[in-house]
Amino acid sequence: DTGVSQNPRHKITKRGQNVTFRCDPISEHNRLYWYRQTLGQGPEFLTYFQNEAQLEKSRLLSDRFSAERPKGSFSTLEIQRTEQGDSAMYLCASSQTPRGRTYGYTFGSGTRLTVV
Amino acid sequence: QKEVEQNSGPLSVPEGAIASLNCTYSDRGSQSFFWYRQYSGKSPELIMFIYSNGDKEDGRFTAQLNKASQYVSLLIRDSQPSDSATYLCAVGAGTASKLTFGTGTRLQVTL
Numbered sequence: 001d002t003g004v005s006q007n008p009r010h011k012i013t014k015r016g017q018n019v020t021f022r023c024d025p026i027s028e029h030n031r032l033y034w035y036r037q038t039l040g041q042g043p044e045f046l047t048y049f050q051n052e053a054q055l056e057k058s059r060l061l062s063d064r065f066s067a068e069r070p071k072g073s074f075s076t077l078e079i080q081r082t083e084q085g086d087s088a089m090y091l092c093a094s095s096q097t098p099r100g101r102t103y104g105y106t107f108g109s110g111t112r113l114t115v116v
Numbered sequence: 117q118k119e120v121e122q123n124s125g126p127l128s129v130p131e132g133a134i135a136s137l138n139c140t141y142s143d144r145g146s147q148s149f150f151w152y153r154q155y156s157g158k159s160p161e162l163i164m165f166i167y168s169n170g171d172k173e174d175g176r177f178t179a180q181l182n183k184a185s186q187y188v189s190l191l192i193r194d195s196q197p198s199d200s201a202t203y204l205c206a207v208g209a210g211t212a213s214k215l216t217f218g219t220g221t222r223l224q225v226t227l
């Protein structure tokens with residue numbers, strides 16, 4: 001396993017279009033997270049899954065954002081009716097929680113979204 | 117008040133010196149603490165985690181945690197130019213909860 005894989009690496013879209021990103025976590029990791037990062041800021045939490053269950057979604061996340069993790073494997077993040085403010089790096093991360101503890105996330109390379 | 121605060125820097129240290137990076141957090145109940153390094157244009161990579169008060173050492177890196185003061189720091193000994201990056205502090209409310217990140221401190225190691 002080579003780590004967390006995200007596709008595409010870059011996406012340029014016109015305002016109002018829908019986009020979908022994919023994340024393949026490390027296979028033995030039960031948790032999967034989506035974060036968003038803009039220039040000069042730290043990663044901002046969007047949502048996370050434990051296996052196939054979506055356990056938490058940020059209150060900052062509008063209804064235009066939806067995420068799925070069917071069968072507890074890969075995950076997709078969809079943004080509908082994109083806006084210029086959605087331009088950011090979208091980071092996926094995964095982790096294990098042995099004995100109820102996390103020992104840090106492994107991040108993917110990210111998908112950079114530019115809305116024009 | 118931000119949940120996790122870091123000085124944005126840049127923090128400039130000469131090669132071979134000790135770099136000290138600091139982070140404060142607002143949730144007194146926080147239980148897990150992490151330091152990530154992020155090179156420009158790359159994703160964050162985990163350096164260290166710490167759960168208990170005190171120091172934890174790993175090679176040139178030492179994480180220090182003081183829960184009473186709500187303060188966590190990262191020391192980098194014998195700083196190298198390759199250490200130049202942004203260092204992100206991340207805090208978890210529980211031992212297996214999502215992490216909240218600070219805005220990061222940019223470190224510059226000069227020759």
